[in-house]
Amino acid sequence: MLNSKVLLCCIAFLSPILHIKGDDFKEEMFIKPMPPSHLYVYLQFLTLANGEKSFEHSHLAPRSLGEIVSRYQVEELHLTLTEGQWRHSEWGYPVLDAAPGAELYVWFSPDVVDVDTQWKKLSSTLSGLFCASLNFIENFNTITPKMALWPMGANSKSRHNITSQLRYASLPREIVCTENLTPWKKLLPCESSHGFSSLLNSRMIHNTNYHSIGIHIRRMCVDSNCLETNLEIKQTVALVYDFKIINTMDWSLRKLFGQGLPGACPLSSSSKIYVDITSNSSYPFKLQPEPNSVVLSRRGGSEVELAVYDVNHYNMMNIGAKYEIKDKIFVNIPPPLTFNRYVLGYGKEFGGIVTELSNNYWAPIDIVLLENAPWWLPIQLSTLRINGEAESKLIMSQYYSPGRSRQKPYHLELLLKLPPKTTTTITIDFEFVFLKWQEYPPDANHGFYIGSALVSANLPTARNYTSLPITGSTLDSIINASKPWYPMVFRTNGAMVSLPTPDFSMPYNVICLACTVVALAFGPLNNICTKEVVLKVIGAPVSFRQKIFNIFKKKKD
Ligand SMILES: *[C@@H]1O[C@H](CO)[C@@H](O)[C@H](O)[C@H]1NC(C)=O
Ligand SMILES: *[C@@H]1O[C@H](CO)[C@@H](O)[C@H](O)[C@H]1NC(C)=O
Numbered sequence: 001m002l003n004s005k006v007l008l009c010c011i012a013f014l015s016p017i018l019h020i021k022g023d024d025f026k027e028e029m030f031i032k033p034m035p036p037s038h039l040y041v042y043l044q045f046l047t048l049a050n051g052e053k054s055f056e057h058s059h060l061a062p063r064s065l066g067e068i069v070s071r072y073q074v075e076e077l078h079l080t081l082t083e084g085q086w087r088h089s090e091w092g093y094p095v096l097d098a099a100p101g102a103e104l105y106v107w108f109s110p111d112v113v114d115v116d117t118q119w120k121k122l123s124s125t126l127s128g129l130f131c132a133s134l135n136f137i138e139n140f141n142t143i144t145p146k147m148a149l150w151p152m153g154a155n156s157k158s159r160h161n162i163t164s165q166l167r168y169a170s171l172p173r174e175i176v177c178t179e180n181l182t183p184w185k186k187l188l189p190c191e192s193s194h195g196f197s198s199l200l201n202s203r204m205i206h207n208t209n210y211h212s213i214g215i216h217i218r219r220m221c222v223d224s225n226c227l228e229t230n231l232e233i234k235q236t237v238a239l240v241y242d243f244k245i246i247n248t249m250d251w252s253l254r255k256l257f258g259q260g261l262p263g264a265c266p267l268s269s270s271s272k273i274y275v276d277i278t279s280n281s282s283y284p285f286k287l288q289p290e291p292n293s294v295v296l297s298r299r300g301g302s303e304v305e306l307a308v309y310d311v312n313h314y315n316m317m318n319i320g321a322k323y324e325i326k327d328k329i330f331v332n333i334p335p336p337l338t339f340n341r342y343v344l345g346y347g348k349e350f351g352g353i354v355t356e357l358s359n360n361y362w363a364p365i366d367i368v369l370l371e372n373a374p375w376w377l378p379i380q381l382s383t384l385r386i387n388g389e390a391e392s393k394l395i396m397s398q399y400y401s402p403g404r405s406r407q408k409p410y411h412l413e414l415l416l417k418l419p420p421k422t423t424t425t426i427t428i429d430f431e432f433v434f435l436k437w438q439e440y441p442p443d444a445n446h447g448f449y450i451g452s453a454l455v456s457a458n459l460p461t462a463r464n465y466t467s468l469p470i471t472g473s474t475l476d477s478i479i480n481a482s483k484p485w486y487p488m489v490f491r492t493n494g495a496m497v498s499l500p501t502p503d504f505s506m507p508y509n510v511i512c513l514a515c516t517v518v519a520l521a522f523g524p525l526n527n528i529c530t531k532e533v534v535l536k537v538i539g540a541p542v543s544f545r546q547k548i549f550n551i552f553k554k555k556k557d
């Protein structure tokens, strides 16, 4: 412990002297109260490293990741492990959206020829690194999205056909717990000894309504010619606390994480906390201590007021908010685009998946919807209905790739123009199939998860909603950005179906019944086999007097 501290201090002291070109580490925290009931905390750790030769010349970036990236020739990687469901209509938009369970998508370098083999190897390696069941990613649950995802890094400018280098898979059943967080924290330069990462103890994190950890790697151009690239590793944590669980609306770092913040990570070049104080107008609160500055973000026309703390100015800090009025009605303005997804049907033969997309904005919004159904849930394009109609003018483009049993999932992508102020309902039917008996999970009657649908949208300027969708790298760069639109990828909620399941309790019942029969038969058989049978001597008939006499005689004995 002491050694690591000494080492950290040495590195921190020497880093200006030993400064390695391209190396940088930043930590940021974004806190957004979502009255009346929730609080959103988002942390991001940004490591920039010289991308060549698996980080041999970097003192900040984790070597393990560097080796994975260079060995599998990864251009861009996104991995999230999420527990819970983000509620877009109530909470607005998160900084980065994530699908429930595990989600992984990767762009490989154009030099990779056999992408599928590389993808399988990469997911198995990541599975070992993060102690997650990513090794369950196989061809039968992997798709190659055509329109819904686009790269964010240097490869977005390349002229190569990058869509064919992309693979996407989600495991909605994956459960996220402590053993995923520990290896994730080990990748940070300060691990969990200093800086924001020291707040992340699993006891407090797993107490939340929603938590998601993620790792996002991309290549960044060093200069405008883009001949040289750096690697950016963004590690993110998103938490949603319920005020009912912390028992009060007054929050503080100590209440949320069980401890105050012990200063910044000595290796970081910047360490900042942003508190969204836009909700102050309807739910007034006071911040303790006073923020270093207040900035106004006018990104895309929506105004968001942020209080900024520069943690480098503090040794030990505990930011807290005290609310003044505690029983006021808060009018929730839904964000421009909200969605809902559920399963239709009864019985065990046919069903349907319904995705509802609501455009609450006054102008049409173009979106790409990606439906991804496992092979055991065959969806047919011929059953696609939009607002109940088979032919719809809303579809501008579509892509459908039918699945194959045990080999390939069903994949449908639709480019839609959502009319203003309406809800568009997309229905597609499926049939139930019988699985082989080994293919059922141990708790087959629990049901089967269907992953979320992906919704990609270029959100327009909207003045009336206060959320901070962020796609740039640092929060800092985003606050001042003034692009008129936000490209965002959302995930709808997942769903669950119950497939026709054989009666797995049957063998148990048979064993019980057979055992009972054997037990009942055993007693008499045992009696017959082990007892000696003695013949009774039959003498002369006994007189009535003699009988009575015998009774008394027995009693005497
Ligand atoms: C990219 O590759 C896909 C299939 O691999 C192909 O259908 C598509 O036409 C290609 N696009 C370009 C621009 O080459
Ligand atoms: C919220 O508004 C009140 C006045 O309406 C002001 O006194 C207070 O400082 C504001 N809180 C924050 C965090 O800015």
Ligand SMILES: *[C@@H]1O[C@H](CO)[C@@H](O)[C@H](O)[C@H]1NC(C)=O
Binding pocket: 362, 462, 463, 464
């Ligand atoms: C904002 O809301 C007001 C009324 O609440 C409405 O008149 C105005 O058109 C809205 N603006 C936008 C950009 O949606």
Ligand SMILES: *[C@@H]1O[C@H](CO)[C@@H](O)[C@H](O)[C@H]1NC(C)=O
Binding pocket: 295, 476, 479, 480
């Ligand atoms: C945003 O830009 C203004 C000048 O346009 C600058 O003064 C301010 O420091 C910038 N804020 C951030 C957070 O970068």
